[in-house]
Amino acid sequence: MSEPLESDRLPGAPHPRETSVLFGQDAAEAQFLAAASAGRLHHAWLLTGPRGVGKATLAWRIARALIEGDPVTRLAMAPEAPAFRALATLASPQLFLCRRPWDDKTERLRTAITVEEVRALKEFFQLSATDGGRRIAIVDAADELNASAANALLKVLEEPPSSAVLLLVCHRPAGLLPTIRSRCRELRLNPLGPADMAAALAAAGAEVGESAALATLAGGSVGSALRLAAEDGVGRYDAIASLLARTPLDRRGLLAIADGVAGRDAAPRYELTLELIGIALWRLALHGAGAPVEAVSPSEAEMLARLAPTPAHAAIWARLAPEIAARTTHARAVNLDPGQVILDTFLQIDAAAAEARALAA
Known part of the structure; x- marks a missing residue:
């Protein structure tokens, strides 16, 4: 048992x-x-x-x-x-x-x-x-x-x-x-600032070498930061940002992310991957709108610069983020295949990225 x-x-x-x-x-x-x-x-x-x-x-x-x-x-x-x-x-x-x-x-x-x-x-x-x-x-x-x-x-x-x-x-x-x-x-209760976040992570015994990136992606939540650390959230986010920074999507990189969420034991990675995709979309929207978004990695900096340089680009991502959130929530509710959900989600993002590139042309 x-x-x-x-x-x-x-x-x-x-x-x-x-x-x-x-x-x-x-x-x-x-x-x-x-x-x-x-x-x-x-x-x-x-x-x-x-x-x-x-x-x-x-x-x-x-x-x-x-x-x-x-x-x-x-x-x-x-x-x-x-x-x-x-x-x-x-x-x-x-x-x-x-x-x-x-x-x-x-x-x-x-x-x-x-x-x-x-x-x-x-x-x-x-x-x-x-x-x-x-x-x-x-x-x-x-x-x-x-x-x-x-x-x-x-x-x-x-x-x-x-x-x-x-x-x-x-x-x-x-x-x-x-x-x-x-x-x-x-x-x-409010999200934690950087100093309190660092102290809380240390008190929880988290041995993380990317505390600044964790704090940013976790949005001031110690619980989220610990979960990200346990599932290599920073590395997974960087893989997503790297894939989006080089659209049209690289098939090999896309399949690697989709394969990583397959299987019953991969449920936490599946949930985390969907969460990180949502974070990427909203950070694209914020960056395009002119909000101060400090990139957590060179790949994300490239993604933000290429796909969200203007408010017009921000509108694309602000529209897409809730659409994808609703679709993936429904997909989880009806137990659709996680790998296929990831593939479909990235294909939808790829279409929006093509629209964003056309704006910059």
Whole structure:
């Protein structure tokens, strides 16, 4: 039997509950502490922002501080502290973690948080706390609630138990039920700047020699940067940029990228390749529009200069990027062959590149 995976753990990185330091989110922490010290501790908090910027880490920091007791005047805690150790091992009776579960039959993570998990959360809140303290639930991530689970969670939010605090990690709040959003107080976390990104990568134990390129491609997300590092994202992006810089497309290079996403074990590379294609298209659009885009490699510099020298070129890529995103989302939903999806995507880009070259002629 396969070892169960945790849906809220990024491969190759410490789990947020094991992380003692949060970088670049002082404003969000200060906002929570101000509410707690003023006695305005809301029963539900919605932690929003791009994926991988520290939302789950902040949720666990808040949970530890609340379990430690009142007054809540700081969120920093030493890993040796009892509350830190209890949550790191999921041994605290005061905390419930709601996330996508592992399915023993399929030996895979479920694709959504189901109503059964939310019902277990509700039952947890109905138990009496033996120590009289708070009961805290972390939902990671609220984006993964299916429709029935979302409606069940809404009922909990509408009639919150006393001494209960819910911490909802959310990457795309616009996708949540408006009634869920309206019953939560939002804590917005922002992308990390270069210095905080470098410090966070070092703290996560990332041994990367291309931290500047990683930070640029990750868009200020530590989680994305770690995933890029694990899958040689910088090298894969350079291969894509090199291919596009020399359109019409080189058949050998195109087949190499398509072959690299074939097979069941290649699913992460497939997802990453589609993501990197999207990044390339949007960076072309930004460059053509005159935005400051610092190339991450000589190949990308050549791609940007050749395919997006003017605002007219930017319009081509700005139109194409969402079209390709929609097509590849549909392709994944209906399980089309990954290699063929990559080939079709690049052929669509090749046609747009021919249009861009014609503009420059």
